[in-house]
Amino acid sequence: MELRNNNIKRLESETFDVLIIGGGINGAVSAAALTARGLRVALIDARDFAGFTSQQSSNLVWGGIKYMEGYEFGLVAGLCRARNELLRCFPSTVQEIRFLMTINKQFRFHPLIILASTWLYWLLGRAKTQTPRLLSSRQIKKLEPLINTYNSRAGVEYSDAFLHDNDARFVFNFVRSAMDQGCVAANYVESLNASRDANGDWITEVENKVDGRRFRLRSKILINAAGAFVDRHNQLTGIETEYRHMLSKGIHLMVPRISESRRVLAFFADDERMFFAIPMANRTCIGTTDTRVEDPVTAVTDEDREFVLSNINARLDLTSPLTTRDIIAERCGVRPLASRKAEDTGEAEIDFLQLSRKHVIEMDAAKKHISIFGGKLTDCLNVGDEVSDCVSRLGLTLKKIDKWYGEPDQHERETFFKRALDLGLDATIAKDTGEELSERLWRRYAGRAHAMLDAIEKDPSLREPLVENTGIRRCEIDYLAKHEMIVKLEDYLRRRSKVELLLSRDTLRQSAGLFEACEKLFGSDAKIRFDEYFSSTGGDDSE
Numbered sequence: 001m002e003l004r005n006n007n008i009k010r011l012e013s014e015t016f017d018v019l020i021i022g023g024g025i026n027g028a029v030s031a032a033a034l035t036a037r038g039l040r041v042a043l044i045d046a047r048d049f050a051g052f053t054s055q056q057s058s059n060l061v062w063g064g065i066k067y068m069e070g071y072e073f074g075l076v077a078g079l080c081r082a083r084n085e086l087l088r089c090f091p092s093t094v095q096e097i098r099f100l101m102t103i104n105k106q107f108r109f110h111p112l113i114i115l116a117s118t119w120l121y122w123l124l125g126r127a128k129t130q131t132p133r134l135l136s137s138r139q140i141k142k143l144e145p146l147i148n149t150y151n152s153r154a155g156v157e158y159s160d161a162f163l164h165d166n167d168a169r170f171v172f173n174f175v176r177s178a179m180d181q182g183c184v185a186a187n188y189v190e191s192l193n194a195s196r197d198a199n200g201d202w203i204t205e206v207e208n209k210v211d212g213r214r215f216r217l218r219s220k221i222l223i224n225a226a227g228a229f230v231d232r233h234n235q236l237t238g239i240e241t242e243y244r245h246m247l248s249k250g251i252h253l254m255v256p257r258i259s260e261s262r263r264v265l266a267f268f269a270d271d272e273r274m275f276f277a278i279p280m281a282n283r284t285c286i287g288t289t290d291t292r293v294e295d296p297v298t299a300v301t302d303e304d305r306e307f308v309l310s311n312i313n314a315r316l317d318l319t320s321p322l323t324t325r326d327i328i329a330e331r332c333g334v335r336p337l338a339s340r341k342a343e344d345t346g347e348a349e350i351d352f353l354q355l356s357r358k359h360v361i362e363m364d365a366a367k368k369h370i371s372i373f374g375g376k377l378t379d380c381l382n383v384g385d386e387v388s389d390c391v392s393r394l395g396l397t398l399k400k401i402d403k404w405y406g407e408p409d410q411h412e413r414e415t416f417f418k419r420a421l422d423l424g425l426d427a428t429i430a431k432d433t434g435e436e437l438s439e440r441l442w443r444r445y446a447g448r449a450h451a452m453l454d455a456i457e458k459d460p461s462l463r464e465p466l467v468e469n470t471g472i473r474r475c476e477i478d479y480l481a482k483h484e485m486i487v488k489l490e491d492y493l494r495r496r497s498k499v500e501l502l503l504s505r506d507t508l509r510q511s512a513g514l515f516e517a518c519e520k521l522f523g524s525d526a527k528i529r530f531d532e533y534f535s536s537t538g539g540d541d542s543e
């Protein structure tokens, strides 16, 4: 908690060029981009970083092939470009993956049309991935025997990308790199209101959710990156915008791994929307849904579960169909979709499934205020650059830099892996993912993983697992406690790692080593944090 306590003191006493409200992907990349360009940046989140929508995605980094049906070729080309840049700059985290799409006999398009679309998609992606191919039902069965091909006409295999770890970890790494460059960030700090003083500075009234204390934060510019809560915050501060959010709920169910292959299985659900079975470590993540909602705080309903389970069971040949008993964890979130207010006077008529998934950044130059609407993890680098451009148009001078994102260069990577090899890390295999410890540490912590090698060098026993069955090693925990601002056990199990998605709560509770991890993370508060986690329902109870 030392890092957080220090940052809170600084939030209270310093004046910032920019305050960013919301540490989801949009806020995190804004913080990283602006700090790298030399500004004094503060970042707060009412929950944990990535504690709302940005922890509930499908973990896909993709050009949005499905948007081609709405002829949004510009959007798709832009998203493919964004995907390619992420693939290039984060090779350990963002990785190409094959999608196997099975097409049913009754489907509205002939397989050859789908094949042509995937080729066009590939071209819009500048041919940076493996080429698509058409598969007969027999070939599908050979590749993935668990797919029920009884009603299938053909299939198409094509490429996109996914986040090897998970969305929340991806977001946190941007927050961490912003902090490394001087950003003052704190989780569990909520903006209650904000107004401008006589000098035109923004004074934001905030509450530290850990101890309930309130204080004020001063900045020249205010950026509202509160995701599904952007409109609510703009109402508080009297900001008028052309856009607003409409909300679409989506769920995923985590079940034991259904296929040994590292391939996304894509199907068209009964509502003709695409849905996926996505590999995640030794589990499969199945989803998603798209239901319009008004309230950002949502929960998985019986109907949602039934929809996902019945659709997947109908498309697979499993020895025993998946049931609610197979669900290890559930994920549920809302997509904030940008919608122009002028267009939605007739609410009921809007086909919100057709709303563009493109982000919109609105700037109020007179009030020095920026609102970020919509967006996707995939497009995050563009959000960082566009926000920087807006801030510069608001009169702040930004340093010219080559790049504000990406993994360390090849030389640093090679140095790390050479050291790891010498320390015998390649002989240590993580049980959950089957990968080498060196790979895992580099992917999760990049250049900061050197600190873990230093620790192992001093004490080789730190290579050993800390929490049974989770792949988490002893060498990580001191680093996590010092540098990753873990306030609650859930921050660690759900967002800094994805353990909570891979193991049921019962298994976790019994995991040898978990309480020891708590002691390292929370010191004398270990028991409180442990009990708090296991007595909560796991949903968002902050509203």
Ligand SMILES: Cc1cc2nc3c(=O)[nH]c(=O)nc-3n(C[C@H](O)[C@H](O)[C@H](O)COP(=O)(O)OP(=O)(O)OC[C@H]3O[C@@H](n4cnc5c(N)ncnc54)[C@H](O)[C@@H]3O)c2cc1C
Residues within 6 Å of the ligand: 021, 022, 023, 024, 025, 026, 027, 044, 045, 046, 047, 048, 049, 050, 051, 052, 053, 054, 055, 056, 057, 058, 059, 060, 061, 062, 189, 190, 191, 192, 225, 226, 227, 228, 229, 233, 248, 249, 250, 251, 288, 289, 333, 334, 335, 336, 374, 375, 376, 377, 378, 379
């Ligand atoms: C089911 C689903 C699947 C998806 N799949 C994909 C995918 O595969 N690929 C992809 O690219 N995108 C995907 N998305 C979209 C993507 O996840 C979201 O667009 C993105 O995460 C939104 O990020 P955000 O920063 O705008 O919002 P959030 O992540 O919600 O961040 C906003 C933050 O603001 C904080 N906040 C709110 N009010 C306040 C306040 N008053 N004070 C302080 N903090 C505040 C919140 O606590 C929250 O953490 C998916 C979304 C969903 C729901």
